[in-house]
Amino acid sequence: MAIHTATSDNYEELVKEGFVIVDFYTDTCVPCKTFSKILDAIEFEIPFVNIVKVNATQYPDLGEKHRILGTPTTFFYKDGELLERHVGVIPTDQLKEKIGSYMY
């Protein structure tokens, strides 16, 4: 499914179907870079998982709308419904557990 880049216009479309992980990040945030590498590894191991990346600096309206107070913030959606929001880096094993429990 690969990693998609969200904009203010396509966000809702990207999260409306199936299981989706959304990563809100900013360019200057160091933990965001760590988490981005974790997501790259997840995308390699589980290529059918949908990952959506949102640059909160580039799209402050999306950050404001979703009340993003710090980055990285991760949302887990299933068929458009927000199941969980998490602030901070999620370690790989913990992220896999969440994917397993929400996806199946």
Added chain:
Amino acid sequence: MLQQKLKSSIITEPDFRQMDVNPDWLQYSIDQHAIEEELQRIQKKHRQLVEVEDVRNGDSVTLNLTSEEKKYNRENLTISIGLGLFSKELEEQLIGRRSQEAVDLNVQGHEVHVQMVSIVRSVIPPWTDAMAAEERIDGVSTLEELKTHIKEQMRDNLIALNMYYLINNVNRQMAKKGKYHLIQEDLDLLIDMELERVRLMAQSDGLVLEEMTEEQFQGRIPVNSYEEFLNMIISLNQTKLPVLLIAMKHAEEDHFTPTAEGYEEYIANMVESFPGLDIEEVRQRLDFDNYASQEYLEYFNEKVRTYYTTQLQEV
């Protein structure tokens, strides 16, 4: 002007070149394995998904499952073999099965009819210079240049970490070994400046610094309460004031002055890094002196960094 505001003074200044520093901070070593890992991470981004005939560990398999057990009664279910995210037992029994094969299995005591639909494997292509170029790093267009870049980046990170500890330690020694005439009023000024900066950052997160709870401090500042934070700031500024006096003295001797352009850039960065802040309010609350104090300290830190960097050795 900060120079006119501060009434404290230096009586004797120790030489920053003569401080006792941990020899470990003047050495670094590059982990070759870490370079290989980083190259592999980049290479994996170029993987190709190919449909294959037999199941191996790591493949993504799409199946139709039929069973009286709800969990194993699914259509078009895609699972990753070996991760155990859906059912480790089922995944293990699928290894070696072929595309389109139908099989009856027992999974955790349940009879499950499995119809294989498709098997997809990630294949990592061999390195090409084009992959290195796609990283869009200035001056990097080949694999060899990328390797050099990764090594340099790792070296820079290690040095930055070593220098962070070294500079903090040198500053503490400068404050301890020198003699100063410190005025409480000056300490209060620095504490207020620091508090105002942190208040703005808290405000950007929708918080009021003085009212922040233990939970709200978590992950932001390593304290459990505002009182604890205040004590930390008071303690830190007792070291900061003498170092600032030294830093200002060095800046004057070297003809270094913080500029109005630098101040505007600092304000713009604050607004960008902490969304939701009004630029005029930031300008009012973080005045030029607040910015200048940080610039002087950074100027002195850079002098310390430059001196000790010349003594660094790769081991």
